[in-house]
Amino acid sequence: MNSPKSSLLSLxxxxxxxTGTTLALEISLTRYFSITRNYHFAFLVVSLAFLGYGASxxxxxxxxxxxxxxxxxxxxxxxxxxxxxxxxxxxxTNSLTFDLIELSWAPQKLFFFPFFFLLLAIPFxxxxxxxxxxxxxxPGQISMIYFADLTGxxxxxxxxxxxxSIWGDRGIFPSLMLLxxxxxxxxxxxxxxxxxxxxxxxxxxxVVLLWRQPSFCEFKISPYKxxxxxxxxxxxxxxxxxxxxxxxxxxxxxxxxxYAPGLNLFYENExxxxxxxxxxxxxxxxxxxxxxxxxxxxxxxxxxxxxxSFVYSLISCPKVLLISPRAGLDLLLxxxxxxxxxxAIESNPLLLKILQTDLGDFYGHLYGQPQIKxxxxxxxAGLSKIGSNFEIIAFPFTDVFGATSTGLYGFQxxxxxTQESFRQAFNLLSPQGWIIQNFYLLPPPxxxxxxxxxxxxxxxxxxxxxxxxxxxxxxWGTFSLFIKKSPISLQEIKFFKxxxxxxFFDLVYYPGIKPEEANQYNQFPENIYYQYTQHLISEExxxxxxxxxxxxxxxxxxxxxxxxxxxxxxxxxxxxxxxQKWLPFLQAEGLIPVVLIQVLILASFFILxxxxxxxFRAKDSSFSFFKTFAFxxxxxxxxxxxxxxxxxxxILFMDHPVYSFASILIIILTFSGAGSLLSHRLEKxxxxxxxxxxxxxxxxxxxxxxxxxxxxxxxxxxxxxxxxLSLAWLTLLPLGVMMGFPFPTAIHQLKxxxxxSLPWAWAVNAFSSxxxxxxxxxxxxxxxxxxxxxxxxxxxxxxxxxLDFTDHRNKADT
Numbered sequence: 048m049n050s051p052k053s054s055l056l057s058l059x060x061x062x063x064x065x066t067g068t069t070l071a072l073e074i075s076l077t078r079y080f081s082i083t084r085n086y087h088f089a090f091l092v093v094s095l096a097f098l099g100y101g102a103s104x105x106x107x108x109x110x111x112x113x114x115x116x117x118x119x120x121x122x123x124x125x126x127x128x129x130x131x132x133x134x135x136x137x138x139x140t141n142s143l144t145f146d147l148i149e150l151s152w153a154p155q156k157l158f159f160f161p162f163f164f165l166l167l168a169i170p171f172x173x174x175x176x177x178x179x180x181x182x183x184x185x186p187g188q189i190s191m192i193y194f195a196d197l198t199g200x201x202x203x204x205x206x207x208x209x210x211x212s213i214w215g216d217r218g219i220f221p222s223l224m225l226l227x228x229x230x231x232x233x234x235x236x237x238x239x240x241x242x243x244x245x246x247x248x249x250x251x252x253x254v255v256l257l258w259r260q261p262s263f264c265e266f267k268i269s270p271y272k273x274x275x276x277x278x279x280x281x282x283x284x285x286x287x288x289x290x291x292x293x294x295x296x297x298x299x300x301x302x303x304x305x306y307a308p309g310l311n312l313f314y315e316n317e318x319x320x321x322x323x324x325x326x327x328x329x330x331x332x333x334x335x336x337x338x339x340x341x342x343x344x345x346x347x348x349x350x351x352x353x354x355x356s357f358v359y360s361l362i363s364c365p366k367v368l369l370i371s372p373r374a375g376l377d378l379l380l381x382x383x384x385x386x387x388x389x390x391a392i393e394s395n396p397l398l399l400k401i402l403q404t405d406l407g408d409f410y411g412h413l414y415g416q417p418q419i420k421x422x423x424x425x426x427x428a429g430l431s432k433i434g435s436n437f438e439i440i441a442f443p444f445t446d447v448f449g450a451t452s453t454g455l456y457g458f459q460x461x462x463x464x465t466q467e468s469f470r471q472a473f474n475l476l477s478p479q480g481w482i483i484q485n486f487y488l489l490p491p492p493x494x495x496x497x498x499x500x501x502x503x504x505x506x507x508x509x510x511x512x513x514x515x516x517x518x519x520x521x522x523w524g525t526f527s528l529f530i531k532k533s534p535i536s537l538q539e540i541k542f543f544k545x546x547x548x549x550x551f552f553d554l555v556y557y558p559g560i561k562p563e564e565a566n567q568y569n570q571f572p573e574n575i576y577y578q579y580t581q582h583l584i585s586e587e588x589x590x591x592x593x594x595x596x597x598x599x600x601x602x603x604x605x606x607x608x609x610x611x612x613x614x615x616x617x618x619x620x621x622x623x624x625x626x627q628k629w630l631p632f633l634q635a636e637g638l639i640p641v642v643l644i645q646v647l648i649l650a651s652f653f654i655l656x657x658x659x660x661x662x663f664r665a666k667d668s669s670f671s672f673f674k675t676f677a678f679x680x681x682x683x684x685x686x687x688x689x690x691x692x693x694x695x696x697x698i699l700f701m702d703h704p705v706y707s708f709a710s711i712l713i714i715i716l717t718f719s720g721a722g723s724l725l726s727h728r729l730e731k732x733x734x735x736x737x738x739x740x741x742x743x744x745x746x747x748x749x750x751x752x753x754x755x756x757x758x759x760x761x762x763x764x765x766x767x768x769x770x771x772l773s774l775a776w777l778t779l780l781p782l783g784v785m786m787g788f789p790f791p792t793a794i795h796q797l798k799x800x801x802x803x804s805l806p807w808a809w810a811v812n813a814f815s816s817x818x819x820x821x822x823x824x825x826x827x828x829x830x831x832x833x834x835x836x837x838x839x840x841x842x843x844x845x846x847x848x849x850l851d852f853t854d855h856r857n858k859a860d861t
Contacts, residue, residue: 055188061233062181062192063199065126068226069096069174070200070716071207072133074709075219076167078211079137082266082295082327084146086459087704090691094646094820095164099171101654101813106172107179108657108806121180123242126231129173130249134224134256136166138263146269147638161645165653177230197720204709208292214257215290217264221256228253266295274328277303286322287405291397293703298406299323299331306333306376308444308485309525311352311550312569319346322409324374326395334374334402337382337411350376350383354520354527357546358439358481359384361539365438368392368475370426370463374402377441378413386439389419392429394702399423425702425764426463427471432765435475442472444485462699464498464609465602469505473532482530488521490571491624492579493597493612495526500583500592501601502530514584519555520547521576523569526555556580596620598636604699605831613637636828643821650817654810671852675797678849679808682789683815684822685842689749689786690715691823692836693779700760700771710772714779715786722787727795729788738792739847745785746844750837752782789843793850800852 073096077087110121145159182192210222228250235243256264268275274297277283283301290296304323320336337347350356359365359380364387369377372391381389391414393399399421403414414421422429442463462468472482482502486495499519506513518529518540531539540557544564547554551568554560555576565577582591592599597612613636614621690711697707733741755778763774790812797808826835 055191057233058181058185058188059191059195061122061126061230062178062195063202064226064230064233065129065174065177065199066196067199067203067206068129068133068223069171070203070712072170072223073712074204074207074705075223077708078705079266081704082216083268085269085272085329087708089694089704089708090820090824091164091642093687093691094817095168096171097813097816097820098164098650098653099168100175101650101810101817102168103172103175103179104806104809104813105654105657106176107183111183120235120239120242122177122234123231123239123246125173125177125180126227126234127242127246127249129170129177130224130227130231130253132170132173133227134220134253136169137220140166141263141267144270146271148271157641160642161649164646164649193720193724197717200716201713204713208705208709212291214260215288216266216295217260218257221253221260221264225250225253225257268328272328273331274299274325277301277323277325277331289397289401293705294326294395294397295328296395296397296401297325297328298401299325304331304333306335307349307353308487309354309522309527310349312523313551314349314352316348317346318349322406324398324401326373326398330373332373332375334406334410335376335379336409337379337413347379347383350380352550353380354485354522354525354552355380355441355483356384357543358483358529360546361542362438366436366477368433368437368440370430370441370472371443372441373398373443374410375444377444378419382413382416382419387418390433391419391421392424392426392433393421394423394425396423425699427468427699428702428764430468430471430475433475436477437475438477438480439483440472440475440480441483459610460607460695460698461609462604462607464501465604465607466501466505467604469501470508473505473509473530476532478533480532482528484528486526488524488526491596492576493599494610495528496579496583496595497599497601497609497612499528499580500588500599502528503583503588504601506530515558518543518557519580521553521555521569526576556584596624603831605833606827608828611636611828639821639825643818643825646821647818650814654817655814674849674852675804675808676811678793678846678852679811680815681842681846681849682793683812684819685749685839685846686719686786687816687819688823688835688839688842689782691820692827692832692839695827696756696832697775700764700775702768706768710775714776715783718780718783719787722784723791725784726788726791735851739850742789742843742847742850745789746840746842746847748785749782749843750840753833753836789846796850797852
């Protein structure tokens with residue numbers, strides 16, 4: 048580094064590259080988990096990032112005690128190790144097979160989790176150490192370092208979303224490992240020859256990996272995911288794989304892709320050729336060949352023998368709305384039955400592009416037909432702007448392997464299967480319109496009963512008699528719900544019974560059904576679907592839901608966990624019902640306490656315990672260890688409750704978990720960072736009492752966002768992505784800035800009282816951030832996101848009472 052200006056510029060660029068890589072790595076890990084393990088686990092990514100950062104603080108404290116902070120080569124070496132850790136930790140994680148479903152026969156594998164958690168926290172340890180060391184070595188440049196930190200984070204978020212579209216999975220981690228190497232060069236001086244040589248060598252290795260993209264860089268999908276299962280069949284192959292920022296789309300040719308859910312078992316004719324389309328290796332839908340020739344029309348006769356055809360047989364040339372049809376049979380059914388107008392809401396633009404181009408000939412260019420209009424949008428946003436007066440609205444039924452679902456998707460938020468969503472769709476029906484929903488049978492019944500319970504509540508809330516608006520039937524492998532806006536007529540009931548009998552479908556419910564009419568063809572030992580439906584329709588509905596083995600209460604936007612069926616009150620009964628197996632406990636609500644305990648132990652061992660062993664002495668004998676712990680724990684808890692809850696709630700508003708995670712992280716970090724800088728100018732002018740009042744105002748202000756966010760989501764969900772992002776920034780700006788005040792303000796106050804306790808305060812805050820990232824999701828299952836949000840505000844209110852850090856009771860506040 049030649050001059051002070053060039054040295055400062057290199058320093059700031061190095062910080063930007065380091066923090067940009069960190070944010071990009073967090074987003075990349077959420078995509079990695081989505082593709083390989085079914086769920087994005089954003090809360091765990093945040094937690095392990097804070098574990099790494101917290102442990103790095105312990106490392107910095109150790110260097111300070113050994114008087115090693117002044118060694119100028121530390122940042123360069125740490126960036127070098129950061130680069131190596133990014134790729135090596137990914138490689139190890141990707142090479143080892145671990146899936147939650149394996150716990151059902153190998154419960155000891157639960158202890159793999161701490162290993163993976165610690166492994167993936169290592170890169171964040173080096174990243175945190177780089178930033179902390181830089182601040183320690185250049186305290187006079189802290190404002191500029193903060194600016195570079197936040198700028199780099201923003202650029203990292205934007206860049207990584209584009210990298211997936213360019214490189215796919217094989218290029219992500221090789222490209223991420225190159226960025227810290229550039230930072231290492233910027234941090235190095237002329238005298239640091241060894242680190243420069245090693246950095247150059249590793250950089251060349253990274254470029255080769257990025258250029259060649261070897262197979263070991265590909266995300267290793269769990270062998271239990273639908274894509275892996277489909278590829279186990281002889282002659283099965285992936286024809287092509289494409290990427291965008293939010294998804295991986297695979298086109299599959301496999302004998303496993305024979306898709307006609309609920310088809311009459313006595314249908315003997317040949318089915319048309321089909322290909323599979325998998326999204327993130329999970330949501331496989333079958334793409335059926337369609338060419339308007341006489342032969343192909345005969346091949347499509349099987350559509351008349353699917354449960355959904357019942358409604359199409361009632362209405363001539365209907366106006367149809369398809370919600371997330373993907374490449375399933377819903378669109379083909381509507382075209383086959385000559386719907387006069389078809390509107391489809393599809394959230395993935397890449398999938399639409401593939402259907403219109405790569406598979407256009409195979410699919411008969413259906414999306415090019417004049418009566419078909421596709422809207423690229425999140426389903427809930429699409430429902431708000433798609434129009435109304437539809438005669439048929441079909442909910443998605445697309446996963447070929449849905450029947451193999453084990454309930455491992457309890458973590459997954461699903462805003463399409465909530466009361467608010469059902470109500471929204473119901474309002475779009477014409478007076479004689481129908482809602483269609485299909486589910487795979489998954490005994491004991493869970494998802495089908497939860498959907499039914501939700502519809503019954505929606506109908507009742509609208510002042511209707513639910514029993515007069517519902518039909519349902521069961522096939523050998525599926526369960527179908529038909530909801531009509533107006534009361535069902537006797538003629539419709541007669542046709543429904545005839546349709547079921549002709550196709551050997553079992554009746555489950557129609558107004559006036561008799562017990563002997565159900566369970567006739569595809570017989571169960573007990574007539575459970577009829578019985579359970581009767582219980583839900585009767586006056587004893589609430590007691591049935593309360594006593595049922597699984598949680599089938601209607602989900603809401605506040606608790607959108609449609610696939611979380613776990614019930615603590617039925618723990619023993621569930622264990623016995625599943626033959627004393629672990630499988631039902633793998634759902635989110637049952638598994639996450641175990642995860643929380645393991646994270647608690649790890650955070651205690653790597654953050655809290657080492658700092659506690661460091662001896663410190665207070666200048667004031669009245670210094671309160673308890674108050675210090677309570678304050679920094681509570682503000683860490685509140686910060687994480689706000690951040691994690693915002694990430695989860697904004698998924699509905701921002702259309703996808705990736706966009707929500709990226710947006711909320713950068714918004715919260717930017718504005719809280721700005722608040723931290725601003726606090727240094729204001730806190731010196733404030734008395735202790737003023738600081739406490741500020742904390743109380745912050746607590747109530749945070750709670751008030753419960754109402755502001757509701758308005759934002761209701762009024763702004765139909766706007767364009769850019770406008771929604773701008774609104775999110777403006778809405779969270781004041782709260783983010785205020786959330787940046789408590790920590791630096793308290794650190795400054797503590798520095799006067801007990802300067803040697805600062806490492807302990809940092810440790811408590813990091814400890815709280817690690818465990819409460821996980822605790823936020825656990826509490827959401829019980830309290831909903833709104834409840835966790837309110838707890839965040841209460842945490843700030845509680846922290847106000849511990850801000851003085853002393854046991855003084857009568858001393859005047861000066």
